[in-house]
Amino acid sequence: MASSAIAPTSTPFTSKFQKDEGLSAFSSQPSFSIQNSKKTVSRKIVSVVAPQQSERRPSTTGPVKTAMTMTEKILARASEKPQLSPGENVWVNVDILMTHDICGPASFGIFKREFGQNAKVWDREKIVIIPDHYIFTNDERANRNVDILRELCLEQNIKYFYDITDLGNFKANLDYKGVCHVALAQEGHCRPGEILLGTDSHTCTAGAFGQFATGIGNTDAGFVLGTGKLLLKVPPTLRFVMDGEMPNYLLAKDLILQIIGEISLSGATYKSMEFVGTTVESLTMEERMTLCNMVVEAGGKNGVIPADRTTYKYLEDKTSVPYEPVYSDEQARFLSEYRFDVSKLEPLVAKPYSPENRSLARECKDVKIDRVYIGSCTGGKTEDFMAAAKIFMASGKKVKVPTFLVPATQKVWMDIYSLPVPGSGGKTCSQIFEEAGCDTPASPSCGACMGGPRDTHARMNEPQVCVSTTNRNFPGRMGHKEGQIYLASPYTAAASALTGFVTDPREFLQ
């Protein structure tokens, strides 16, 4: 399938779609008019088949003089301003700063250089430190980074340090969690209406909770450590309205690959991506996290989903911190709005070497693969493994290529070994994976998602072809620079493992 791109409009806040020309759901090319502009630009969108407007909620930020988007409202509140517009630079009060073993030592180094060797962090209870990237390795420099974090957390009396002291048995480390973005959610650090910054580009994952969450560099993190504030430019917002019933062979990974394929790798550069619509409302929190996780692959500053009952339910047993959600106003100004009829979408992959290199899974059925990887903050959550198990169970066959399983967190690992898979007669994921001939689930961490030291579990040390539930497929991302990564949903990854080729999961689900 030809990949289509929607170039961002150069005229802020005034674009709107005209009526669909009625072509097929995947190739329609409606006119796209830009008000106040003499040019009419023809662009592709996925589908605008009578989308239903999702219910909009009223503002919770008091009387609104000028309508704002969710992101603008969160930034307004965090900067103690009644009103904000895209492009303004504001100092925001940070609710949570997260850092990990790769960036933590450098961030603290900058903090100490600028604030003094004996300086104390601004708030020991608002800093979350999560070793997760290069953990189960004998690499001395990687291990040293965790040691440095341990010394710093002790010195600064950091409340939330999810330490690991015994690399030989992660289960003996009750504090150890695993991949930061999933751990942040599971430990109740993601809350609607707040500002969460992290020294990791996929910090945007937490936008699933209706908060402003974005990745920052070590220098900014050093400043936040000392002050609890950061200067941010207010991004304009792109709105993605996803309506229609989600087919049983699709997962949120397919939705975000669809979007990135539409708008390109730079289509949302320094923009907020707001996801609404009946489909989004039907998604679980883990699936919403998958959607927001990859907004940065389109250049997005943040992704955000309005909080609702699903959000509140998830948070019930995770936090006692009061939070106040905000919602986009009815008249909020969006830079562009994209509408999707999800019922017409098909399982997708992103081919090497870019997440925007979208293709239908069925169009890649001749691509022979060497391995499958199920893991990461994108595709290593409990529901991702449940989805993979569902495919293995439906087929009753064994995998044809090595299939590596890396749970994102210790909780996910436990779920794999304890939760029954629906429709399996009480079997757990781990039992189903064993019967299918998969690799034993590894210790929870980032694993080989970002390559890592050469002894990292499941690292691609040879120039192989891999179907992976991770989020990036640039050269060298999972190890070998000539390795080829096909990004896919857990359904598609599991189906591909069973055939040894990139495979549309409908082969096993229908």
Ligand code: SF4
């Ligand atoms: S799992 Fe991968 S993408 Fe996610 S935080 Fe770790 S290295 Fe980054």
